[in-house]
Amino acid sequence: MRIPASSRLLIAGATAAAVLWSGGNAYADLDGDRATTPAPGASGDAHGHDVSATVSRIKVTQVSGPTGGKRGSLSSTDVNWTPPPCWYEPVLTSAQLKALAETNGLGHVSPHTSWGGEKLWTDHYRDGKDAYNFKDGSLDTVKGYEDYNTGKDGYFWRGVAPDPAHPASWDCERVMFWQNAGDIPAVPNAPTAKTLAEYAYDKVEVPGTEIELKPAARSTVNAPTWVWLDKGTFQEVEVRAELPNTNLWARTTAKPVALHLEPGTADADTFPASGDCGINEDGSIGTPYRTGDAGTTPPCGISYRRATGGDPYELKASVTWRITWEGTGGAGGTLPNGTFETTRPMNVQEIQSVNR
Numbered sequence: 001m002r003i004p005a006s007s008r009l010l011i012a013g014a015t016a017a018a019v020l021w022s023g024g025n026a027y028a029d030l031d032g033d034r035a036t037t038p039a040p041g042a043s044g045d046a047h048g049h050d051v052s053a054t055v056s057r058i059k060v061t062q063v064s065g066p067t068g069g070k071r072g073s074l075s076s077t078d079v080n081w082t083p084p085p086c087w088y089e090p091v092l093t094s095a096q097l098k099a100l101a102e103t104n105g106l107g108h109v110s111p112h113t114s115w116g117g118e119k120l121w122t123d124h125y126r127d128g129k130d131a132y133n134f135k136d137g138s139l140d141t142v143k144g145y146e147d148y149n150t151g152k153d154g155y156f157w158r159g160v161a162p163d164p165a166h167p168a169s170w171d172c173e174r175v176m177f178w179q180n181a182g183d184i185p186a187v188p189n190a191p192t193a194k195t196l197a198e199y200a201y202d203k204v205e206v207p208g209t210e211i212e213l214k215p216a217a218r219s220t221v222n223a224p225t226w227v228w229l230d231k232g233t234f235q236e237v238e239v240r241a242e243l244p245n246t247n248l249w250a251r252t253t254a255k256p257v258a259l260h261l262e263p264g265t266a267d268a269d270t271f272p273a274s275g276d277c278g279i280n281e282d283g284s285i286g287t288p289y290r291t292g293d294a295g296t297t298p299p300c301g302i303s304y305r306r307a308t309g310g311d312p313y314e315l316k317a318s319v320t321w322r323i324t325w326e327g328t329g330g331a332g333g334t335l336p337n338g339t340f341e342t343t344r345p346m347n348v349q350e351i352q353s354v355n356r
Helices: 094-103 118-126 167-172 193-201
Strands: 009-011 018-020 025-028 059-064 071-073 087-092 106-110 113-116 131-135 138-142 154-160 177-180 205-207 212-214 225-228 237-243 248-262 268-271 276-278 301-304 313-327 332-346
Touching: 087 094, 094 118, 106 154, 113 118, 193 237, 193 248, 193 313, 193 332, 248 332
Parallel strands: 009 131
Antiparallel strands: 009 018, 025 113, 059 237, 071 205, 087 154, 106 113, 131 138, 154 177, 212 225, 225 301, 237 248, 248 276, 248 313, 268 301, 313 332
């Protein structure tokens, strides 16, 4: 394919990339078998407006759940599930793009490619010069813009990739493009309510798993150790995510459904045998030990058959959280369950004793 010599040209894509132009400076940050020319400080700035290609503008706020104490992020029980590697977002208004182009001329036009030098920006976004996306062995023409679309109501959109090293982050390599206000672009990897819900998954913070034990200090071989969590310790955690200037939103809710115990050794029994202690109707887990319970089997607990010989056993207690979401236009569904785990050292002695 012959490319007009008068055009300022960007070629970028998932399989090959290059930058051709007749003036200014261009930086293409590429990997693998692609030429790599990092762009120094390529995040850019347009009068304080962040144009980083790795930072999303999705706003996440906690609606309900713990606000203090020890908290942590969930780990998905589905090892094959990951949040979206990239999507498109509205980045700049006409005025903001003009300020970026004519002030410092440095910033990303896609997650892996940045332009440095005013000429590249003004050629494409002010003077109507075409650019070209190169993907899957072919060139797609990207029509240029006149005067940054000044006077039009809308935004320039660009791909966002929180982890640019992820192979699928190359799926959002369209050169930054215009979209009228109120419209979501009809392109692959355009954001949806589910995109926001999945993004918020990693932002959910749940309370630490501080279990109660009896006996608390030292267990005895073949004597059950009772495990419980008081009611009210675990409540639903709900976060709201919204992408500004799109009317897209989602609520992601994590609900505790079970406590799982792993004794840290094969020489132990769990109660119940599965190690999964369900949550009671009042929100508690298990039953607190009371005087007179000695010799009985706890609804949630553990019994060690061998004493520790020096180093304590590592009792792992993890709470499973069921994840659901709802969002724009009545959309909704489920996401993989999440877990939050804590470890507690357990010393076990040989002497038989009775819990009092």
